[in-house]
Amino acid sequence: CFRMLSRVRTSITEHNFFGLRWIIDKFNDLDVERIREIGADRACAEWILRCGGTVKFDDGKPEISDYNQLAQQTAQKSGTLNEKKIFLNQVHAVKACVTARGCRHFEGLSRLNDVVFIGCKNLEDDGINVMVQNVGSSLRTVEVANCRLLTQDGLRHLGKCGSLSSVILYDLPRVKNWDKLLEDLKSNLPMDCHIAGFPVKK
Template identity: 80%
Template sequence: MLGRARASIAEHNFFGLRWIIEKFNDMDVERIRDIGADRACAEWILRCGGTVKFDDGKPEIADYNTLVQQTAQRSGTFNEKKIFLNEVHAVKACVTARGCRHFEGVTRLHDVVFAGCKNLEDDGINVLVQNVGSTLRTVELADCRYLTNEGLRLLGNCTSLSSVILTDLPRVKDWEKLIDELKSNLPKDCQVVGYPKKK
């Protein structure tokens, strides 16, 4: 029920609702100090309605309320700083550029999906690339209405990418040129595909 409410709020851009969305994306520096950047980033993604996977090969976590128990069991200790975030799947999640500051201090993130994130803007991609651009292997961006060529070009600064999938991004202009730019800036073996917004 809470997940549906978050998705519903994220679909709208009214001032009062925007405030609620930003509260989901607030960064608590003391919390990060207490539990580590990876756990704090995972909490943020789950709070916004997404899912995460850690570096132990176990199934993804979708339930915010049980994150503490599951991560403690996986790390074999209650010091959650010893686990590392590997995957973030934010599908119809209320993530914003402000929330992307949670990527600061995350060191082993490999895969990111932002799909149907109606409030994610170019600044969020900038923060993502600045903080985890050297470790990302796959990035998928789909149906994010505020992403533009300017933000997507920043993916060209990621040094370890092997796959970029861009789909249904209504503000992207000249798809062919964008894909060519990314291919020329990314590692030679990186697969870059783009599909314009469906009419």
């Protein structure tokens, strides 16, 4: 089942079939009951995996790229009984079909430090805003590239992330004024935050 979903997801991500938009929406649906059952951290991890990305928890174990790994790694660590709760630490969405509506899964996370969005063709500006509203205080590093729908209006919300140490932005065709975007970020982010932005990757 996971392999079949993976093939469908890849087709959608690479070819952007308009008629299959409803499948993308389904991948990004927020299941409140599921969150109550397993917690926000694992629910967010499931969302990212469903959309084709990878995740990492704060337990020191390797990056997770499929549901079987997720089930094994989070077994007995749901925060119930006397087991130690693990927290989602890293989200890497590379050529993943994440959307703004899916970014609602960031709600309830408290220790997410590292987020990467690369080649996410369906990610809209509001997704960045929603992410920042929910995990902006914990984020340390953000990389965004080749996301064709994102503009400086969405990316400027990164300036609200007061704990960022690194922001890397490139290959974003709808950003028309890079100088203004970088100026806004530099004026709002910590002085020691590394900020890099350019139209194409160097």
